[in-house]
Amino acid sequence: MTEGKIDLQKRNSAIGEELIRVEHLKKHFGKLEVLKDVNQVIRRGQKVVLLGPSGSGKTTFLRCLNLLEQPTGGKIWFEGNEITAPDCDIDKVRARMCMVFQQFNLFPHLSIRKNITLAPVKLKLKSQAEADADAERLLGRVGLLEKIDAYPRQLSGGQQQRIAIVRALAMNPDVMLFDEPTSALDPEMVGEVLSVMVELAREGMTMVVVTHEIGFAREVADHVVFMDDGYIVEEGTPDEVLRDPKQARTQDFLRKVLK
């Protein structure tokens, strides 16, 4: 049996296995309770889309998953290890669940090449040569290879966000977290970023996406979560939640967004 086959088998059996488990997650900022009691299981290969009005807690929920926000209650497991435990090495976990931000957050003092290769090289996951090769391959895929020696400030928002996605991808993460990746973009640039994300989804990447793009949710998600007021109000397949919502708050929200 060749090694490739073993890999494939492993991968196939891995699909559907539990990746992230969230139990009774709570988060408050001072007196403001943002997450009241959130429970969720995310499986390998799943594309989860988080919807909800602003202030519903969906971004905070996402940021709790890699502990950019420290939860005030509840537990989170990643691949069976509790990451909310005090002795958990969160840096190791974060290297495998990379995040794409609303404001891109590229490093302005570094070239695109360095933006992409810095973390994998410094964390000794790859040599500089390997990281360079990966950066070139990934940039080619998003159509930005000729920008490899440019600086972030010289690029449009859409280009910066595609590079931010490449930067996260270069870590070979097990899951990618997207925090409203298209909300800061000019309308004509939303498409180019979404199409990269759609392609990623097709390749089987596990994705958790906070977005207002209902079209994206419909096309890509296999699990849609609607949050409001610190709780998950409704969840299910896109058909169930988007086409035929049961809860009044979901119906109300969709009416407003789809108008």
Add this chain to the structure above:
Amino acid sequence: MDKWFQQMQAEFRLCFIDKDRWRLLLTGLGNTMVISLFAVLIGILIAVVVSLVRSRWDTTHERMRPGPGKAIFAFFDRLCRLYITVIRGTPTVIQLMIMYYVIFTSTKNGVLVAIVSFGINSGAYVAEIIRGGIMSIEKGQMEAGRSLGLNYHQTMWYIIAPQVLKAILPALANEFIVLLKETSISGYVAVMDLTYAGNRIRGATYSAFMPLIAVAIIYLVVVVGLTKLVGRLERRLRQSDGR
């Protein structure tokens, strides 16, 4: 006119050539440079530590779990604040004299005392400059670094620090120029710095114009040279601006 010129020549000879008085200026300049250089280094060292404690406390103490770790951290933050308040709140010359006459009474090495004193003084100002620089970097930069698995120190070093350096360079250059000129009070603790040397020549020759103007010009040349150097560094750091 001719007479004036001859008089100037005579004064020049009296102040700098006779009895090799130029050597005084040279020694003075040497001491000024040594004090400034080492004081800057000590200042930066203190400033980096103090600004890291202060900025990390400011950004994270609300999210820290209560416990002994937080208490120790709080103590160091207070200590840093106290240091900055005391240093900024008292005249440099008083600090220097306290150092020389009260704290280091056993040493007669004025240059060393001056280095330590000016270093501690400069550290407080530079610390606040660096802290301002750190606070001016968007929070998203730290988050982006941490979300890629880099730890706090790696993110600080590879991502935040280069941006901070670029942002604070003009303020830093300003602080070093101020420090260089502030060392002119070293004479208070019997250190032969450039100003003291000029003043000695004035006292010996009863000629004020030549030595004082000469001292002023030497300071000016050093400062202009320093400014040029910083300008070159700034241009190099501006590479990523795309302009």
